[in-house]
Amino acid sequence: MNVHDMKVQQILRRACELDRGRFAVGIEIQPYKLAGVVVGSDGAVIARSRRHLTVMESAEVVRHVAEMVGTLVDDRLGCAFPRSRVCLGVQVGGPVDPDTGTVLHLINGPDDHSHEKPPPYEWVDFPLAEELMAATGYRTSVENDAHAFAAYEQSMGVGRRSKTFGVILVRDGVGAGMVVRGERLSVPLEFGHIQVWHRGRVCDCGMRGCIESQVGNRALTAVVRERTGRALDGLEAAIALADGDDPQAREAATAFRKAGTSLSRGIATLLTTFGPSHVVIYAAGGLIDGGPGRRAANAFLHAMRKFPAHTFQISRDCQLVTKPLDAVRGAHGAALIAQQSCFDGRHHDQGDRHHHP
Structure with missing residues (x-):
């Protein structure tokens, strides 16, 4: 087959996809930034976009999301593409009610010790x-970010070889x-x-000794600051302190x-409760890229x-998989949930209840 014939076949496949396909736009909402993708009927990403935000007021975020969705659809599918064959999935880093969106x-x-203090x-x-259905005309689903990453792993990651797994x-x-x-499991899981x-240390939630009192960008930065007395701009600075030659480096590593x-x-609790064969941990590279000189990640x-020391004996056969954070995977997972x-x-039809495109 020559190059011309291959191009013709690609054009024909593209035309067939547009004629029959059902597409989903996935959006990840993070503090002061958006990531978006378009996913085809086969679940593969066919377009992507990113945008920084200057405000996080809800109405402004809705406006920016609607603009991003419109641009992605128009550029990839065309201005006249039927709205009935496009849906929207959005994920946020907080508790949601997926039944009502x-x-x-x-x-x-803001971190009081940071030089740059976002509102x-x-x-x-x-x-x-x-709000997004009214702004875009597309049926919309809303999920928690961890659930979106789990949906991504189910279709594109460890879900291809495991029926029961966790994502942290x-x-x-x-x-x-x-x-x-x-x-x-699309249920609140306040891991x-x-x-x-x-x-333990008091958590932001008001309880004492939570995982989140020690883990997470905010908590880890605060704990390293408390242990060393050093002013730190964020997690990267805390990691750099632990990895460096400063006299307080080993004290910082203790926090990690x-x-x-x-x-x-926490992993032991998931194992005892659900018995997953795999647990995937998404985190900043400085936390999971170990090696020489990487004292924070190694610790x-x-x-x-x-984790096996904290769980029931028959639950110990579990493989941990570490992956660097990727906003596109979160947006991809949100799109896959929207398609479902x-x-x-698999869900209620919000479009029938709230909006008729």
């Missing part, structure tokens, strides 16, 4: 799906999603607020070791891998 609570406060914001019971997401806080016997220390132990106890990983919700009938 409501963001129950989304909050971000704090808080969403409470915000009807994100309803370490960002500002810590979240988790589970797939059990091939079914994604970061499992208590793993009897007399305790963070790994906290996570290992964190070594302690985390001791809107086209496969």
Whole structure:
């Protein structure tokens, strides 16, 4: 087959896809930034985009998301593409009600020790799906970010070889999603607020000894600051301190070791409860890229891998998989959830209840 014939076949396949395909746009909403993808009927990403935000007020975020969605669809599918064959999936880093598409609570406060202080914001019971359907005309699903990453892994990652697995997401806080016997558990799973220390540090939630009191960008930075007395701009600075030659480096590394132990106890809880064969941990590269001179990552990983000591004996045969954070995977997972919700009938039809494109 010559190059001309191959190009003709590609054009024909593209035309057939546009004629019959059902597409999903996936959007990841993170503090002051968006990532978006378009996913085809086969689940593969066919377009992507990123955008920085200057504000996180809910109405402004809706406006920017709608603009991104419109640009992605127009550029990849065409302005006249039928809205009935496109759906929208959005994920956020906080608790949501996926049945109504409501963001129950989304909050971000500035670090008082940071040189750059973005304004704090808080969403409470915000009807994100309803607002986006009104702004875009597309049926919309809303999920928690950890559940979106679990959906991505189910279709594109460890789900190809495991029916029961967990996904842990370490960002500002810590979240988790589970797939059990091939079914994604779309239920609130406040993994970061499992208590793993009897007399532990006070968590942002008000309880004492939660995983999230020791793990996550905010907590780890704060703990290293408390242990060393050093002013730090964020997690990267905390990692650099632990990895460097400063006299306080080993004290800083101790914070990463305790963070790994906290996570290992949480992993043990998932193993005892669900019995996953794999647990995927998404985190910043500085936490999971170990090796010579990487004192922070080495301490964190070594302690985390001791999870068998905290779980029931028959639950210990579990493989840990570490992956660097990637916003596109989160947006991809949100798109896959939207396809299931809107086209496969696995969810309620928000489009019928709230909006008729």
